[in-house]
Amino acid sequence: MSDTDDNEILAQKVRTFFKTIPWKKILTFMFFVLLSCIFWMMQVYRQKYEGTLAIPVKYVNVPDSIVFENELPDVVYARIKDDGATLFRYYLTKRNDSLAVDVRDIIKTSQEKIIQGRNFEQLIRSKLFVTSELISYSPTRMSYTYALLRSKKLSVIYNGKVNLEAGYMLDGDLTTVPDSVMVYGSRAALGTLFYAYTVPDTLEHVKSKKSIKVKMNPIPGVKYVPDEVELNVPVDEFTLKKVEVPIECINLPNNLDIKFFPSSVTIPFYVGLKRFDNITSDNFRITVDYNDIKDLNDLNDMSIPVRITESPDYIRTQIPVPAEVEFVLEQR
Numbered sequence: 001m002s003d004t005d006d007n008e009i010l011a012q013k014v015r016t017f018f019k020t021i022p023w024k025k026i027l028t029f030m031f032f033v034l035l036s037c038i039f040w041m042m043q044v045y046r047q048k049y050e051g052t053l054a055i056p057v058k059y060v061n062v063p064d065s066i067v068f069e070n071e072l073p074d075v076v077y078a079r080i081k082d083d084g085a086t087l088f089r090y091y092l093t094k095r096n097d098s099l100a101v102d103v104r105d106i107i108k109t110s111q112e113k114i115i116q117g118r119n120f121e122q123l124i125r126s127k128l129f130v131t132s133e134l135i136s137y138s139p140t141r142m143s144y145t146y147a148l149l150r151s152k153k154l155s156v157i158y159n160g161k162v163n164l165e166a167g168y169m170l171d172g173d174l175t176t177v178p179d180s181v182m183v184y185g186s187r188a189a190l191g192t193l194f195y196a197y198t199v200p201d202t203l204e205h206v207k208s209k210k211s212i213k214v215k216m217n218p219i220p221g222v223k224y225v226p227d228e229v230e231l232n233v234p235v236d237e238f239t240l241k242k243v244e245v246p247i248e249c250i251n252l253p254n255n256l257d258i259k260f261f262p263s264s265v266t267i268p269f270y271v272g273l274k275r276f277d278n279i280t281s282d283n284f285r286i287t288v289d290y291n292d293i294k295d296l297n298d299l300n301d302m303s304i305p306v307r308i309t310e311s312p313d314y315i316r317t318q319i320p321v322p323a324e325v326e327f328v329l330e331q332r
Contacts (some may be wrong), residue, residue, distance in 0.1 A: 020069045050135065053078045055127050061104035064184060064225045066146040078124050081133040081194045089129070099127055124141055149184035149223065154193060156181055157231050159217060160201035164235065171236040171272045172248045176214075176229040180262055185222040196224060198231070209235050218282070236272030238316075241287065243267055243281040247306060247325060251290040254332075261326040265306055268318040277312065285310035286320065302327065 055076045076099060080087075100125075124137055158174045164170070181196050198214045210233040216224040246264045265286055271279055287309045293302075303324045311317050 001079040056098035058098040073185040078137045079135040154196040159197040165207035169238040182225045238270045245284045257330045265320040
């Protein structure tokens, strides 16, 4: 017998089997099962059940000049009773997100600085559906006892490192916005603070201008306003440039003249491409101090190192060429 004949026989048996099944009875049975499930679900939704809701607490209008003596709760747990359908709605949807507590209003209107009893219960009920029964809640009170803080304005210092990619350099100073923050704390705590430092941080492989948010370094009992700043990192690709700058002698007596050989030196330096055309020899100053010369043994033919006393702060200077020059002193 061939495979084709076997397949036909198998197909015939399957068709015969399905013809013998009482489909009408099965479909009737399934209909009543489905109907029973619907009635059961309706019954479940009508019955009363208990459940616990976790309601987040959001504190608004908190004065910067106070610190709370007790830790304030972030969540209020409410035990409620309602039908199954309503409880299902609680777990599927957020009802107005969080419980907003206006701290400034509490401080102004209440002498005890405590929310409890009926006031606290009404605050919780505002987050519940009208049909829900509030059985209990935890915590049962909120204490807003606080202490007044002293304030001090401090300059911000970035407490970190910036590692640049090869071929790049800082195109100026690191700056923060704002450049200073208000610091609140006790007199003893503020007495030890002279600058406001950010959290330790390291920026790696920087090759373009960056602006990032940096948190202030936390100190127990001290509060920063704001508690983060924006750090601006100016970066530019650099190249080598050279300028020729004449040598000056400072503190030279009026009865003397001095001649340098050579009379000028070349200063090589690295500068960002954006500022390349803006840098000239006028941005530099090369000096020799006569007070260094007069201490030499031979004043007729000597050499002395030159110093770069003025240069832009956004470049990286190299050793002048030449680094030492000869000089001759003459009487006027």
